[in-house]
Amino acid sequence: MIDFKTKYLGLQLKNPIVPSASPISRSLDGMKQLEDAGASAVVMYSLFEEEILHEGAELDHYLHYGTESNPEALTYMPTAAEYNLEPDKYVELLRKAKESLSIPVIPSLNGITDGGWIKYAKHFEDAGADAIELNVYYIPTDPRLKSDDVEERYIDVLSGVKDTVKIPVAVKLSPFFSSLPNLAGRLVNVGANGLVLFNRFYQPDIDLDQLEVTPGVTLSDSTANRLPMRWIAIFYGKLQVDLAATSGIHTAEDVIKMIMAGADVTMMCSALLQNGIGHVGKVLTDMERWFEGHEYESVTQMKGSMSQRSVADPAAFERANYVKALNRFKMSV
Ligand SMILES: Cc1cc2nc3c(=O)[nH]c(=O)nc-3n(C[C@H](O)[C@H](O)[C@H](O)COP(=O)(O)O)c2cc1C
Secondary structure (H helix, E strand, O other): OOEOOEEEOOEEEOOOEEEOOOHHHHOHHHHHHHHHHOOOOEEEEEEEHHHHHHHHHHHHHHHHOOOOOOOOHHHHOOOHHHOOOHHHHHHHHHHHHHHHOOOOEEEEEEOOOOOHHHHHHHHHHHOOOOOEEEEOOOOOOOOOOOHHHHHHHHHHHHHHHHHHOOOOEEEEEOOOOOOHHHHHHHHHHOOOOEEEEOOOOOOOEEEOOOOEEEOOOOOOOHHHHHHHHHHHHHHOOOOOOEEEEOOOOOOHHHHHHHHHHOOOEEEEOHHHHHHOOOHHHHHHHHHHHHHHHOOOOEHHHHOOOOOOOOOOOHHHHOHHHHHHHHHHOOOOO
């Protein structure tokens, strides 16, 4: 019997397959299906700062609307419960998921300021969240903004959440930083319990017929996992933090490579949207076959075995190998 157990954010998980934030977790049924398919934990879709602020603005509007013209107006005010408030719905769904699922549930908060929205982390904790995933999705477009200031945002948001809750907090990052190891180290110093590498930024396209910018969310394939694989291999054993791989995890082989690089868990989104939730079960079965065929007994035994500190040629993850790779490239035409 192969031992797939792994530890992530202080949670004992039965295997390393954790569905990442996606529309599947917008319903209790979706999350139950993920559990039934064999997922070891689930990350919920993100609650966005804008949605929380929108709630505030909406309430503000209703609380003040007409009050100047009619002093009695406040008595007519609808209560918050009468509105379709996304943040409340989110917390309610989390509470229900915690009641009905036996695997850990990790809600996701997405924002860029250290403002009042951070209080939702506490609502998550009170609703029973096992941990929180924090997604700081920021695209700096002002050329006057220095990289230090951008990074400070990440630190401030994380500090705000860490001051608010006791449960573990993971930070989901993009790869676009001048010195990723430095930022990662600073996040660990202010209390990040896990790093989730990497978010795929939404990339708008141009529709040449309509001459419009089109949103279009694209799904990944396995080639997308090269980027997180390299950084997980570099961070493994150097940072005192749990590592989650996201982007391009589609097959058992993808999961195995990430564990060898040093990931504690591997997260799936596109693969489940393309193949259906049952794909989790197929990947687990394929993993079992691979482990048996290659005489591995556990995830623990495999973890980090191909990380930068373990491989014979650590430069393989660095610039030196880029030069070699380019020189060895053979044209096929
Ligand atoms: C349709 C869709 C919705 C997503 N929603 C969220 C979200 O709410 N929060 C978040 O942090 N990531 C979200 N993601 C990103 C995924 O969780 C994942 O990190 C990313 O797609 C890379 O993994 P993949 O290659 O397995 O898709 C979403 C991705 C897709 C395709």
